[in-house]
Amino acid sequence: MTSAPRRPQSGGMTATIRIARPEDAAALAALKLRTFRETFLEEGFAIPYPPADRAIFETASYSAPAVAAELADPARRTWVADAGDRLLGYAQVGPCKLPHPEAGEAQGELYQLYVLREAQGMKLGKALLDAALGHLAEARPGPVWLGVWSGNDKAQAVYAARGFEKVGDYRFKVGSWYDEEYILRKDR
Secondary structure, three states: OOOOOEOOEEOOEEOEEEEOOHHHHHHHHHHHHHHHHHHHOOOOOOOOOOHHHHHHHHHHHHOHHHHHHHHHOOOOEEEEEEOOOOEEEEEEEEEOOOOOOOOOOOOEEEEEEEEOHHHOOOOHHHHHHHHHHHHHHHHOOOOEEEEEEOOOHHHHHHHHHOOOEEEEEEEEEEOOEEEEEEEEEEOO
C-alpha cells in the first residue's frame, strides 16, 4: 500500500510518516537504540538487564548493519516519522514469527512501534500504527500479531483499544536474559 505521507504536528514541530529507505539505516539504528533505552532502562521501566546481555542484544538488534539488513529484507516493511532533520519514531512489520500454535509466517506481525519520549503527544504512534496495520491488511491477510512486554500496561491499553486481545505468553531473549511477554492478536 502506498499512500500519501501523513504529517502529524504538535507545538510547531511536524513529522512526515514515510517508508524507511536504505539511507536511513544509521539514523534508524540510533533511533531504535535510543527508544529501547528510553523505554526499558533507567528512564523507563528500569529492567535490570545485565550489561553484557544488554550489549549483545543492542549490537544484534540496533547496530547500523543489523538495521540495514532489516531494511533490505523484502518481507519486512518499516515506516519512520521524519521531522526533516531527524527521525522521531518508527514501526516495523513482517511475517509472524511468534511462538503461538495458531500463528504462521503467512500472517503479519507488528515487530516494533516506538516514538521518542520528546515527540509523544504528536500522534506519531497512531499514524505509524495506522500505516503498519493498513499495509498488513493488504499484504498479509488473516490475523495480525504482536508481542508486548508484560509490564507495559500503556502499550497494552493502546493495542486493546485497536482490537488486539491477549492470546498467549512467551519469553523474549535479551542476551541470556528473558523478558516475559504477552502475545496479542487482532482478528480481521
